Amino acid sequence: MSVQIPFVDLKTQYKTIKSGIDNAIQQVIEETAFVRGKHVDAFEKAFAEAYGVKHCISVANGTDAIYITLKMIGIGQGDEVITVANSWISTSETIGQTGARPVFIDINQYYNIDVSQIERKITSKTKAILPVHLYGQPAKIDTIKQICDSNKLHLIEDCAQGHFAEYKGQKVGTLGIAGTFSFYPGKNLGAYGDAGAIITNDDELAVKIRMYANHGAKVKHQHDIEGVNSRMDGLQAAILSVKLPHIHDWNRMRYEHAKQYNELFKNVAEVVVPEIGPDVSHIFHLYVIRTKKRDELQKFLKQQGVETAIHYPTALPFLRAYEYLGHTPADFPVAYQFQGEILSLPMYPELTEGMIQYVVDKTKEFFSSK
Template sequence: MIPFLDLKEQYASIKDEIDAAVLHVLASAQYVLGEEVAQFEREFAAYCSTEHAVAVNSGTSALHLALLALGIGPGDEVITVPFTFVATVSAICYTGAQPVFVDVEPVTLTMDAAQLEAAITSRTKAIIPVHLYGQMADMDAIKAVADFHGVPVIEDACQAHGAEYKGRPAGSIGVSGCFSFYPGKNLGACGEGGIFVTSNDSHARTVRMLRDWGQERRYHHVLKGFNYRMDGIQGAILRVKLRHLNKWTQSRRAHAARYSALLAGSNDVRAPLEAADRRHVYHIYAIQSRDREYLQRALAIQGIQFGLHYPIPVHLQKAHADLGYTPGDFPRSESAARSVLSLPIYPEMTTRQIEEVASAVEQEAHVH
């Protein structure tokens, strides 16, 4: 069997480093925040070319606090895309603001900047492009519209650790960026985790207070805050993994290039494309298939695991029916949701495994 993801293999490859880091935290008894988390914040900010990084307990929390740092609340609107994980939209809802959707580009499946203008109103207080699957959205085009209207941009970079747009790292172009360290991410914790990055001193200070009960210092609660703190053990583990991230990214990109070369001749399957001005880090390698259900069954029979990211766009989820959208409102997102299928990709995969998966996809697409 070829797994979709093999976290045990990753742990085995750096076991001694991880174990030592965890034991260090246990011995220090700094279980919540603490020096390991503070060090990780400094190192991750440097990685993203931002002045500040504030570690939290999830990518969702990072998005929530990024919005609150802008003062967003009831009566405001925040523009994002419907083709994303539901957390992007949930974070907007947590503030009491109204999510407003624009459709995605047909190739990158990221926010279509050409549709932004029509979605902006006097109530628009932020725009959240999603760097989907490890590839950044068209930030210059999005920023041009946003800046014209004086609307700040928050990057949902939860899938894009190390991705670049015209040489600039994910998280460094908008007013802030938000990352997830869910275990399966390119940089994954051994549990939950997230981080907020920015070069805005005021926003960093606000988010730092909000994640820890709104405290300026112990028992001095300046803001109505949250318990969104990162555990010390996760900070230590992420410090270890961050040292390996560039190597892992190179492996992912090599695997993706091999997949794309092997699938290039297919008429029934479309491989993902890396935009010319971007560095795709392939958190997900999502192909588009004309008959996804048939391909799913065929891969399952051959013992090849796969994923679906995302089979129902957010505007058609029952939980968000109150937003009032209907089928047909965002045709590109809906088309992608019907056709995307994620193939196994992780740094420890072998070339033989990549070739076996690609062969199975090609063979079934051809037969069908």
């Protein structure tokens, strides 16, 4: 049988926690606790405790988590929010949804926001900075926080790819006014459908977020404002509660896999492996290499049964959605160069040493034939 290595393998993980998951699903169905309810409350409590924060507000997905947070801290028409050029579009589309304008910053060698370029982009309209801990590696959040403090800007962390990653020993998502999370199935902590959450220590913001996500009502039928319908399902919450106790082991396994990949790629000159920055614990949501022959390598690996992906083939400022900002490659030279070279290799806790060896061997085979 030919070798097949998927990019993500949620089935194998399910098998390792099957009885817990099956029982949780059964219980939700028997209790018909489908939307909000005790399983959602229990997950919110457990997630807040795991982060050591006062509030966790669950929402329908990670995109809503950002949008609702921006909206409830008062971002709107005429404002600017500084964010990073390489991310999933949720990071910037939510800024646009509030009526504000995304102001992009180029990335550094860690694929995160280049903090040395932030201050010169601050204007009288800037209201917040929204960094992303991309691929599971924390952005240089202490510097970003200093910039926010000295310019009176809000700091919101997009932690969709950074569950329990740390910067100088502090969990990312706890450094600004709020941290936003996605529990999309393929995330390090993933539900079996869409789900998201916001964490914060700000009591007032927590109340507003909860209200806005619930049609603008703090109390049933008393709608103080128009809000949105963004709720976590009971099934997703129950599943996430079963998975939460495993997250540190799973993150550790991902890290070990990344170390093995890096070690095996050591003498492969054509491949640039991910660099781990100082002061961070990287949780390797994605393992991203760079190579000048990215498209050819991806095709070759596919023929060899190895599924890969690209995060992201077009950096945000160069998407058609942002044509109105009039950017050129010279505005974001690093993001522009990297978008043509990055390749995400299979990465999940259940990968085996043999699978990693196979991916690397096939990559070497590709380059030796060149």
